[in-house]
Amino acid sequence: MEPVSRIRAGAVPFARANIDTDQILPARYLARPRDDNHGEYLFRDVRLAPDGSEVEDFPLNRPHWREARIVLGGANFACGSSRENAVWALYDHGIRAVIAPSFGDIFANNSVKNGMLAIVLPADAVAELMAEAEAEPGAEISVDLPAQTVTSAGGTVWQFDIDPFAKRSLLEGLDELAFTLTHADDIAAFERRIGRGNS
Amino acid sequence: MIEADANEPRTMFDKIWDAHRVLEREDGQTLLYVDRHLVHDGSAPAFEMLRKRGISPRAPERTFATPDHYVSTDPTERAAMTNEENRGMVEALERNAAASGFRLFGLKDGNQGIVHVVGPETGISQPGMLIVCGDSHTSTHGALGALAFGIGATEVAHVLGSQTLWQRRPLTMRITVDGELGYGVTAKDVILAIIARIGTAGATGHVMEYAGSAIRGLSMEGRLTLCNMSIEAGGRAGMVAPDETTYAYIAGRDFAPKGADWDTELARWRRLPSDPAALFDREVTLDGGAIAPMVTWGNSPEDALPIDGSIPNPDDEPDAARRAIMADNFAYMGLTADTPLESIAVNRVFIGSCTNGRIEDLRAAAAIAQGRRVAEGVTAWVVPGSAPVKRQAEAEGLDRIFIEAGFDWREAGCSMCLGTNGEIAAPGERVASTSNRNFRGRQGPGARTHLMGPAMAAAAAIEGRLTDVRRLMKDA
Numbered sequence: 001m002e003p004v005s006r007i008r009a010g011a012v013p014f015a016r017a018n019i020d021t022d023q024i025l026p027a028r029y030l031a032r033p034r035d036d037n038h039g040e041y042l043f044r045d046v047r048l049a050p051d052g053s054e055v056e057d058f059p060l061n062r063p064h065w066r067e068a069r070i071v072l073g074g075a076n077f078a079c080g081s082s083r084e085n086a087v088w089a090l091y092d093h094g095i096r097a098v099i100a101p102s103f104g105d106i107f108a109n110n111s112v113k114n115g116m117l118a119i120v121l122p123a124d125a126v127a128e129l130m131a132e133a134e135a136e137p138g139a140e141i142s143v144d145l146p147a148q149t150v151t152s153a154g155g156t157v158w159q160f161d162i163d164p165f166a167k168r169s170l171l172e173g174l175d176e177l178a179f180t181l182t183h184a185d186d187i188a189a190f191e192r193r194i195g196r197g198n199s
Numbered sequence: 200m201i202e203a204d205a206n207e208p209r210t211m212f213d214k215i216w217d218a219h220r221v222l223e224r225e226d227g228q229t230l231l232y233v234d235r236h237l238v239h240d241g242s243a244p245a246f247e248m249l250r251k252r253g254i255s256p257r258a259p260e261r262t263f264a265t266p267d268h269y270v271s272t273d274p275t276e277r278a279a280m281t282n283e284e285n286r287g288m289v290e291a292l293e294r295n296a297a298a299s300g301f302r303l304f305g306l307k308d309g310n311q312g313i314v315h316v317v318g319p320e321t322g323i324s325q326p327g328m329l330i331v332c333g334d335s336h337t338s339t340h341g342a343l344g345a346l347a348f349g350i351g352a353t354e355v356a357h358v359l360g361s362q363t364l365w366q367r368r369p370l371t372m373r374i375t376v377d378g379e380l381g382y383g384v385t386a387k388d389v390i391l392a393i394i395a396r397i398g399t400a401g402a403t404g405h406v407m408e409y410a411g412s413a414i415r416g417l418s419m420e421g422r423l424t425l426c427n428m429s430i431e432a433g434g435r436a437g438m439v440a441p442d443e444t445t446y447a448y449i450a451g452r453d454f455a456p457k458g459a460d461w462d463t464e465l466a467r468w469r470r471l472p473s474d475p476a477a478l479f480d481r482e483v484t485l486d487g488g489a490i491a492p493m494v495t496w497g498n499s500p501e502d503a504l505p506i507d508g509s510i511p512n513p514d515d516e517p518d519a520a521r522r523a524i525m526a527d528n529f530a531y532m533g534l535t536a537d538t539p540l541e542s543i544a545v546n547r548v549f550i551g552s553c554t555n556g557r558i559e560d561l562r563a564a565a566a567i568a569q570g571r572r573v574a575e576g577v578t579a580w581v582v583p584g585s586a587p588v589k590r591q592a593e594a595e596g597l598d599r600i601f602i603e604a605g606f607d608w609r610e611a612g613c614s615m616c617l618g619t620n621g622e623i624a625a626p627g628e629r630v631a632s633t634s635n636r637n638f639r640g641r642q643g644p645g646a647r648t649h650l651m652g653p654a655m656a657a658a659a660a661i662e663g664r665l666t667d668v669r670r671l672m673k674d675a
Contacts, residue, residue: 015520016520016523016524016527017400017520017521017524018399018400018499018501018524020499020636020638022617022636022638022639022640022641023638023639023640026640026644027617027618027619027641028618028619028621030241030268030619031241031243031269031284031287031288031619033244033247034244034247034248045639045640045644050626050644050645074520075400076399076400076403076433079399079400079433080335080430080431080636080638081335081617081636082333082334082335082349082350082351083351084244084351084352084353085352087351102400102403103403104403104433105403105404105433105435106335106349106350106351109350109351109354110351110352110353110354113351113353113354114353163226163227163228163367164226164227165224165226165227165228165365176353176357176365177252177254177356177357177360177361178252180230180357180360180361180363180365181254181360181361183221183222183230184361186221186222186230187221187230187232187257187361187362187363190221190232191232191258191362194232
């Protein structure tokens with residue numbers, strides 16, 4: 001995966017709580033190979049009308065947010081299905097960080113594995129960022145992973161927590177499986193302890 | 200295995216977690232060993248990731264697969280497989296199984312079915328195990344006293360390649376439901392009531408353990424329904440302590456331990472339940488006797504109400520953001536405030552899924568359908584959760600009851616729960632569904648889903664509207 005460190009970009013708000021991964025990537029695109037541009041399927045059924053025309057007031061269709069690289073999400077963003085394709089859709093669209101008060105657990109895990117930050121900030125901080133994005137659409141905010149900060153267009157700085165292992169993986173673009181297999185001896189020792197059958 | 204301080208009281212989750220630690224990093228990440236990896240026909244991208252890296256699956260003997268997401272449940276189409284996309288996904292799974300050497304219950308295998316029905320039913324899923332699958336409803340298997348959770352495609356590839364996963368220890372939450380469940384109240388109603396109470400993010404970051412007399416009183420299949428929807432409360436996993444109900448369910452199944460192994464395992468399983476003094480990070484209690492048959496009205500599983508209630512009124516909702524979501528849901532669902540739930544007409548009924556596609560579910564639905572007719576204009580499907588469930592139902596004559604009542608009796612698969620195989624409702628159609636998600640578009644673009652238990656869904660089919668099943672039970 002591509003390393004990620006600092007992002008400075010416009011932020012597009014999705015204020016609703018509980019936006020699920022079925023919304024982000026409808027199930028009928030789940031059989032598409034990873035090489036497909038999943039950005040085309042992103043929010044397909046809410047971004048486009050059944051006839052394929054753009055839904056005018058959908059955030060991603062508004063002129064200033066077309067190039068946004070950061071998503072501001074409502075609480076419990078990307079809950080539901082474990083489909084990693086939801087991350088691929090956001091990533092292929094160009095999104096490199098999602099900031100929300102909370103996430104669906106599986107989405108947050110999937111996000112890290114694909115080089116996209118899932119940043120938890122307090123609800124009032126996310127609300128402030130969203131208000132700013134609405135007031136000045138397209139205004140750039142900054143995400144600094146080494147410093148673990150988000151800086152609003154107006155200059156307010158918030159610190160965020162991130163799992164140290166996830167941070168390292170993102171900064172280095174770490175191949176987690178290759179890393180794990182450096183511990184193959186430990187895994188083999190565990191397997192010898194439990195035997196081949198049941199644990 | 201790494202043993203914790205023997206004197207410290209531990210939860211069941213703690214015990215299973217501790218028994219699967221391969222190693223721990225100073226930064227708090229733990230490498231956990233996976234006992235059972237379940238794979239389905241949506242898992243192709245993970246195999247592709249592994250292939251590109253030139254890595255072979257580490258423990259195919261711990262990997263079990265069955266096609267479910269992309270199989271047609273129409274007998275004719277299932278045999279012909281004219282849908283190229285569906286065929287491609289099913290054949291990819293067959294190729295991956297052949298290349299990797301793991302056990303596949305293929306399309307024509309007598310054990311094929313929805314992966315979360317197949318695991319418990321075959322005895323592959325057992326107490327104390329760490330079970331993962333690239334599907335969020337893997338929480339189902341926790342009903343056996345296992346730690347089971349869903350993972351994404353990259354993690355599936357990681358498990359295939361290393362038989363392990365890096366995890367940070369989650370928090371624990373105990374949901375205690377005491378009392379006796381009321382007339383007509385099922386496990387589905389219990390879990391919908393729990394989600395309505397704590398919210399769809401109520402258990403985020405937590406592993407949930409369900410406890411209390413109402414839970415102990417549930418059959419194994421009821422517990423599977425309960426744990427299945429833990430993810431709809433945001434839970435990392437859901438679990439129920441194993442007991443005599445669990446052991447009786449597992450005994451004799453194909454992959455269950457036999458003979459002396461059974462005695463060894465049973466002794467181990469009996470040590471799994473949480474120690475009496477074990478502490479949970481959160482405790483929630485519900486009165487089982489106060490739970491009524493439930494139905495959802497909105498686009499989140501937390502939007503669940505007793506069937507004798509009405510659509511809520513946004514004027515009663517103090518929170519502006521929630522009012523806005525309600526308005527959105529009303530527009531999508533074609534509903535208005537204060538409408539009695541029982542007056543809402545349905546077009547379609549779906550009885551099945553990993554939530555409610557087991558034999559007891561079909562028996563409950565058939566008891567309502569028996570001697571009655573599906574309402575004019577309603578299309579009602581019964582989709583068994585697995586081939587064994589289908590055979591059992593047919594042996595009991597349930598298929599005849601459904602067919603004579605006007606239901607469509609189908610083959611096993613995920614079907615209309617998420618419609619990956621193309622089995623969806625039309626825009627604007629209202630579905631009474633025993634599945635797990637009422638998200639917008641879940642059962643097809645524009646489709647309107649109401650979640651409920653299997654007997655409630657059968658009642659909706661008969662009456663042509665959402666119906667309090669207790670009335671039909673009294674008639675019966």
